[in-house]
Amino acid sequence: MPPRKPFFIQISDTHLFEDPAARLWDVAPDAMLDRTLDVLLAAAADPEFVLVTGDCSGDGSRQSYLRLRDKLNGLSAPVHYLPGNHDDPVLMAKLFAGRELAPHAKLVQVFDTCGWRLILLDSAVPGQDGGCIGSDQRIWLGKTLEAAPLTPTIVAMHHNPLPVGSAWLDAMTIADAEPLLKILDGAAQVKSVLFGHIHQQFDVRRNGTAYMSVPSTFFQFKPRSPEFAGDRGSQAAARIVSLSGDRADTVLVGADGSMPLTAYRQ
Structure with missing residues (x-):
């Protein structure tokens, strides 16, 4: 069954490399993304927009970004990109937004659509696996929220702001998560x-707000593992978010075409 409109699509951690045939952990990121996009084209056509929550590239290469842009153009919707710890934000700003990113500037965005506000935060820190929002961005976030207190809002970023129960991943979360x-x-x-x-996949509620990750389109990590471990039993997926009034209902769509893989009602 097609998702209820209006809706948008979230994908993450595509990890494309300069070489489209590159493989990591015996998985080809390009091929896995293509498979996921084929499913989305069949099951979730005509989204309002696409949100990519970081690690667009696995090596920060120009060719990986250009190829990702070309692939996502097939969804025929605006695409909003956030940087992750493997990305080059300066290059992303130039290729995706056509602008020069000033030194130490952040790729933040805010836009309104379908009665909702989307606030996109940049948690990437050059040269570090972990993330940080920083005081300037937190001040901007606070003012942006204060400007529209009655507008239902979704906030997005690359890094997890809450611990997920995997020691090695929780060591590279957002350093200033508490004030955020x-x-x-x-x-x-x-x-x-x-x-x-x-x-x-990670879904938890905190003070009435749903905190949700989306699986990578590339390769999954084993949940609640104290050290790095792959999870070949879990598949690539995308998240579809349907907006209705002040409610956001979501489903995870598996790269094998299963829909919903899981569902969540806000």
Whole structure:
């Protein structure tokens, strides 16, 4: 059954490399993304937009970004990109937004659609696996939330702002998560917080807000593992978010075409 409109699509951690035939952990990122996009074209055509929550590239190469842009153009919708720890934000700004990113600037966005506000935060820190929002971005977030207290809002970023129960992943989360969460806890209009980074499904509620990751389109990590471990039993997926009034209902769509893989009602 097609998703209820209006809706948008979240994908994450595509990890494309300069070489389209490259493989990592015996998996080809390009081929896995193509498979996921084929499913989306068949099951979720005509989204309002596509949200990519970081690690667009596995090596920060120009060719990987150009190829990703070309692939996502097939969904015939605006695409909003966030940087992850494997990305080159300066190159992303140039190729995806046609602008020069000033030194130490962040790729933040805010836009309104279908009665909702989307706030996209940049948690990437050059040269580090972990993330940080920073005081300037937190101030901007607070002011942006204060400007529309009655508008249902979704906040997105690359890194997980909450621990997920895997020691090695929780060592590379958002360094200033506590002050970030304080802002989010105080904003009743924030219905969902979306992220990637952890290469697995994660859904939890905190103070009435749903915190949700989407699996990678590339390769999954084993949940609750104290050290790095792949999970070949879990498949690549995308998240479809349907917007209705002040409610966001979501489903995970598996790269094998299963829909819903899991469902969540806000």
